[in-house]
Amino acid sequence: MDNIVSSDYRVSNPIKLAECSTHKDFGKSDKELKKELEKIRKDLGKFQDTLYAHGKYGVLVCLQGMDTAGKDSLIREVFKDFNARGVVVHSFKVPTPIELRHDYLWRHYIALPERGKFSVFNRTHYENVLVTKVHPTYILGENLPDVNGISDIDEDFWAKRYRQINDFERHIAENGTIIFKFFLHLSKEEQRKRLLRRIELKEKNWKFSPGDLKERKLWDVYQECYEEAIQKTTTEHAPWFVIPADNKKAARVIVASILMDALKKYKDIDEPELDDEIKANLENFKKQLEKEK
Template sequence: MENIIKKFKISKGDHFDLKDHATDYTAGYKKEDAEAILADLIEKISALQTELYAENKHALLIIFQAMDAAGKDSAIAHTMSGLNPQGCQVYSFKQPSAEDLDHDFLWRHYKALPERGRIGIHNRSHYENVLVCKVHPQIVIDQRIPGIDTLSQITDDFWDERYNSIRNFETHLTGNGTTIVKFFLNVSKDEQKARFLKRIDKTDKHWKFSSADIAERQYWNDYMAAYKTAINQTATNQAPWYVIPADNKWFTRIAISTIVLQVLEDMKLKYPVLDKTEKDKLTEAAKILKSE
């Protein structure tokens, strides 16, 4: 467990490079053992989620970012399968609505934050504003920001301010009881191609494929540069990134579950302890019930 966390965790920027992270790494695990390992991890996570919900002091925000076909949806479905829906909420962010565009870029993400006692899962996140927006800066023009009317006005200072806003946003959240875990599912370009072809070949996968996916694939290098910069700019001890190998989905799920379990354990969660008055009430309630 410790090896996985240390190998994938990025808590300080400036020296991170995707080239140093293999997309097919499996840490010595075997595919035939994956189902049993994952089941054990999910059971332990489920037990800790109950404590998180009962204590009602902390929240956990899990962010998933990745290129198309990296396996975000299936990773969420498998690794979070043991969670109680009452204490979990999942948001999948699409293109901003007209209402979203009438506010700052963090507004719709702030609205989707988990309450105390809950786990929030964001499938894509506020990071799209320094990823897809950086690859396609015309999107920034559409956000109607004062002073940003042409592409030439989107300078390095503009992006630095966005990274700073994200760091401040996450610092504020962690200082108020929300633990943040950010996953980048690191899939190779070859594996993405293979998964796209499977989607085309299988009728029941057609709904997951769009011709726009192929168009975005042409910007692969631009996206890798954007991810590298974003992770370097926003990796902190309070809100670290985890760069997860995503070529083998079975291992991706083990790695994510291992990290989520450790994060929950590090919270030192405890069930609420009743004071003497409340305990006396429980004793009295038991007497009444037994006497019926």
């Protein structure tokens, strides 16, 4: 959409989430927004085919947000026109015992996109400076050599984690991974409505957990943690975008537009040329096949 400007959502200065809009509709109906998304996602699908043939870049799309922010449905709708081989979605849950025996970035590193593919992280390596900061006892489960108790998890500890995450993202960017980080910015009132729908609609019941209500009570703490994490880790090679998420259809259009706007600027991503010898003999190959009729 012409009126979506990536820089309007990209974080380049200190932010206060309370001052950022959670709702956009661009004056369009749900039907009009759906049509806009269909057009953009077809272009994204074509781009991914070219990316696959080119084979030198991978694309990492990171999605963060409070519970019910719309991550699952955004993934389903934005990437619907991709070749199934071209996109892999990873939903990161509580670390497994095997994952806890590695450093906290290990499970994310092994899920990075192959060259030519997209990887979508539904919740990301940022859980390690969000949920763990709200609940620092989770850090004790990592069995770190320099953490013997809660008192060791201080501001220096979090500063080190931000540095490690920035180093991780710089490393993968320098090796061909194009990084996008989206925070789906949901209002507390809209979350309340969506949690109610999970209770009231039988087909949505499976999504509801009493734990959602416990985490909701920590809303303000989470907002502060998100603000700090976003500000400490938005960079030129791995930018954060704050996306108004109260209107799911508009949020999908914004994310798809930002992806397409940035990716089309990579002029070196093109389908490879055929070998000169093969190109020179295309007519001969065509005749061979036609003779088989």
